[in-house]
Amino acid sequence: MLARLVGIILGLILATSGYVVAGWGSLGNWATNLDLGPFEPHRPAAGVAAAMVGGGLIVAALLPRRKPRKRAAPMAFGLELQEPEAQTVVAPPAPEPVATSLQAHPTPELVAPSVMPVAAPVAAPQPAPPPRPPSFPELRARLVSLSREESWHEAARTLSAMKTTARTDEEMAIVYRDLGDFARAQGQMDDAAEAYDTSVSYARQVRQTRGDDESAELLAGSLSGVGDVAETEGRLDAALAAFEEALALRRSRGGREAGDTGAQRALSVNLERLADLREDRGHRMRALDLYRESYDIAGRLAATDPTRFGPDLAATRARLNELEAKIST
Structure with a gap:
């Protein structure tokens, strides 16, 4: 229109x-x-x-317009239907005779077409869970391994991860003791002293909570670090007090450290550190007694593992001979 x-x-x-x-x-x-x-x-x-x-x-x-004629709907394969008036009815052809051999067989029954089962929808694959962060003992073991390999850069990163992972007072005491050891190995004595003091504070809290051998060894290890730094800096009185308290804690085990080689070696080292300070003060007989006690412990350790503890025994024996020579003269 x-x-x-x-x-x-x-x-x-x-x-x-x-x-x-x-x-x-x-x-x-x-x-x-x-x-x-x-x-x-x-x-x-x-x-x-x-x-x-x-x-x-x-x-x-x-002028009036003619309406367009509707085309027939197309059939399959692109063919089209004929117009209704053009269709011709053709009679179906007569059926051909069936062979006798085929007529002998009965007509098969019609079978309903089988329905293909519909496959259940496949669930989308779930994303892999994120990796579990390492625990504190795992990080501690890794730190020990890296320290033996002298991989100090990776050791520093592991120490940072340990500090983040630590939750209890015991774990915090271990972290700061390890931080003190790391700083002392790098020659950073001020940082080492601060870390050892912090470790002692946490270790004393653990000792107050439970008075077992593990808490005694934890506090003794932190005190030994304090004594090492104080001796290096020339603060001999502070070093002597720290080593004396650490030795008292280790002796409190009453020989129960015999089955722990790490605790035995710590006791031997503690005895020798204290003996050296005693000798500097002129207490040679006291130092000699401490070295003899350390030598007995070092001998037992070397008998169980000569490769690991043999050098310690040789060093203790040489130091003991030196003290005995000084006293005899």
Whole structure:
């Protein structure tokens, strides 16, 4: 309907313009002054052409239009249905005779087509769980291994992870004792002293909570670190007090450390540290007794593992001979 209206309006404009331009009539005086440019010599012909085109548009818009015929729906494989009036009914061909051998067999029963089972939807694979962060004992074991390999950069990173993972007072005491050992190995005595003091504070809290052998050894180890740093810095009184308290804690086990080689070696080292300080104070007989006790422990350790503890026994024996020579002279 809209196309018809547009055609009529456009046809009226063209027909009217052609009528005026051709000189058949005028609408006011505007057509006489209208310049057609290159078509000015052909003004009558241009007007007639415009009038004819406009009339044609009006006639075309007013004529009734035929409705388009609906095409048949296509069949499978791209074929189309024939028009209803063009279809021809063809009689089906007569059935061919069936061989006797085939007639002897009974007609099989119709079987319903089997239905393929529908596969259950496959669940989407679950993302792998994130790796479990290492526990505090695992980090501690890694630190020991890295220290033996002298991988100090990785050891420092492991110590930082241990400090983050530590939760109990015992774990905090171990972390700060290890931090003290690490700083002392790097020659950072101020950092080492601060770490050992912090470790002693946590270890004393553990000792107050439970008075077992493990808490005694924990506090003794932290005190030994304090004594080592104090001796290096020349604070002999502080070193002597720390070694004396550590030795008293280790003796409190009453020989129960016999089955623990680590505790036995710690006791032997503690005895020798204290003996050296006693000798510096002029207490040579006291130092000699301490070295003899350490030598007995070192001998038992070397008998169980000569490769590991043999060098310790040799060093203790040399130091003992030196003290005995000084006293005999």
